[in-house]
Amino acid sequence: MTNETRIWTAALIVIGDEILSGRTQDKNIAQIATWLGVQGIRLREVRVVPDVMDAIVEAVNTLRARNDYLFTTGGIGPTHDDITVDAVAQALGVDVEIHPDARKVLEDYYATRGGLNEGRLRMARVPAGANLIENRMSGAPGIRIGNVFLMAGVPHITAQMLDGLTGTLEGGLPLQSATIGCWVPESEIAELLSKTDRAFDGCQIGSYPFFREGRVGANFVIRSTDTAQLEACAAALIAGLEATGREAVAGGI
Secondary structure (H helix, E strand, C coil): CCCCCCCEEEEEEEECHHHHHCCCCCCHHHHHHHHHHHCCEEEEEEEEECCCHHHHHHHHHHHHHCCCEEEEECCCCCCCCCCHHHHHHHHHCCCEEECHHHHHHHHHHCCCCCCCCHHHHHHHEEECCCEEECCCCCCCCEEEECCEEEECCCHHHHHHHHHHHCCCCCCCCCCEEEEEEECCCHHHHHHHHHHHHHHCCCCEEEEEEEEECCEEEEEEEEEECCHHHHHHHHHHHHHHHHHCCCCCEECCC
16 A cells, blocks of 8 residues: 555544533644644544543553554643643653753743743653654644654644644645535435445545525535545536436535
8 A cells, every 4th residue: 555545544632621621612623633634644533531640641542552643732731730741751651851942942932921930841841752843822842752742722822833743744645525515304315325435435425414494405525535536426426416306516505
């Protein structure tokens, strides 16, 4: 299997009691999934865990083993409950150390902001052997060790870290998509969807029903890394829907 046809996968661990309590709504899943797709990497699974050492360690070891890449968000800040670095270090069986480059970045950033205190220095702690991920927004860097990437929990800071990683990870072909809408209950064309999906190797069709204007409809999203297969599958689905006397709307409803 070549690198182009191989499917590269990633998992994401969202860390934080505030996510599980509902106080904070996570925005990083969609952001990271979209970014990964452009890199030719599929986000295959997401786990949300509390700020509990054992829970983070177990999730890290499980998900990094069955995916090419593992991302974490949250828990790398300056307070006592930011334990992601310690948990990842424990999972990997390494010590925690102050990264000299991270310390320098933070010293420079906080030079006009009150200086580098004990809490701020916590953001220079990394699992031994880790590299840094640049963060132009707030100074505190992300962390990369092996196939594990520790990112901020704050979405706009995560975005800066992702920007710093763009083009650095090995992946396959980007996943493309086409959307077709139709005013039809999905149950009435389930057989057509299944038949079309089976007919085009390398394409997957997702069905997303909705209720609007007093009517039932659905949008069908076709995904593939192969442009020709994607276009052929879309054409076949449109033809199949129109053969039932219904209008197919390219781009979705």
